Amino acid sequence: MRRRLALGLALAAALVAAAARAQPAHRRGFAGAEGWARVFDDPARDQWQKPQQVIEALRLAPDAVVADIGAGTGYFTMRLAQAVPGGRVIAADVEPDMVRYVEQRARQMELANVTAVLASADDPRLPAAVDCVLLANTYHHIGDREAYFRRLAALLKPGATVAIIDHRPESPVGPPRSMRVPEEAVKAEMQRAGYLLSAEHDFLPRQHFLVFRRAAR
Numbered sequence: 001m002r003r004r005l006a007l008g009l010a011l012a013a014a015l016v017a018a019a020a021r022a023q024p025a026h027r028r029g030f031a032g033a034e035g036w037a038r039v040f041d042d043p044a045r046d047q048w049q050k051p052q053q054v055i056e057a058l059r060l061a062p063d064a065v066v067a068d069i070g071a072g073t074g075y076f077t078m079r080l081a082q083a084v085p086g087g088r089v090i091a092a093d094v095e096p097d098m099v100r101y102v103e104q105r106a107r108q109m110e111l112a113n114v115t116a117v118l119a120s121a122d123d124p125r126l127p128a129a130v131d132c133v134l135l136a137n138t139y140h141h142i143g144d145r146e147a148y149f150r151r152l153a154a155l156l157k158p159g160a161t162v163a164i165i166d167h168r169p170e171s172p173v174g175p176p177r178s179m180r181v182p183e184e185a186v187k188a189e190m191q192r193a194g195y196l197l198s199a200e201h202d203f204l205p206r207q208h209f210l211v212f213r214r215a216a217r
């Protein structure tokens, strides 16, 4: 009897785990950082994500303070940290397992200028004012974006930039099409939140790459 109960419980647990795995990412969240690292840090991604070209386009001073909001496994965080050896990178994510993973990865790579913080859905909880914010493949996850970016303004140093990279509607990979935010909508939302478009880069084959600054008040 006890053996049958144990078998039943084990089968139920396996079914729950299988159902969780079968759900798309936007439904099951981003726990299981090691698994996501195989996707986000797949070297093949570099071909279309062009991380070094992205970082060059951000024109960061070597002592810049940068926030990587929705840092995930740190694909951009680690590269940014190498680009600002005298500065600091704040990697903010709502998923505790991503925060743990980024802390561990920065330690292993001996990047002492990385700080990982647990964000909430409506607040990146940055511990310091920043010169640049990067949201790579994360903008579409933010809920009330106008309120979010209005609040973020208080954490921007004068002249700071906010760079948004996200998949175009026609990209063959990326979030479900229903979640993608076309670049014209991003521009309109950011304008309503009090930002001006300051650069637009078209070298990424699958994503738009828009850079904003706070409009003068």
Ligand SMILES: C[S@@+](CC[C@H](N)C(=O)[O-])C[C@H]1O[C@@H](n2cnc3c(N)ncnc32)[C@H](O)[C@@H]1O
Binding pocket: 030, 040, 069, 070, 071, 072, 073, 074, 075, 076, 092, 093, 094, 095, 098, 119, 120, 121, 122, 124, 135, 136, 137, 138, 141, 142, 143
């Ligand atoms: C698709 S991943 C992108 C990861 C990384 N930026 C990259 O390009 O490899 C999106 C990440 O954003 C995080 N995220 C979702 N909503 C967020 C929010 N409101 N604030 C901060 N992070 C968020 C998720 O937990 C996930 O790690």
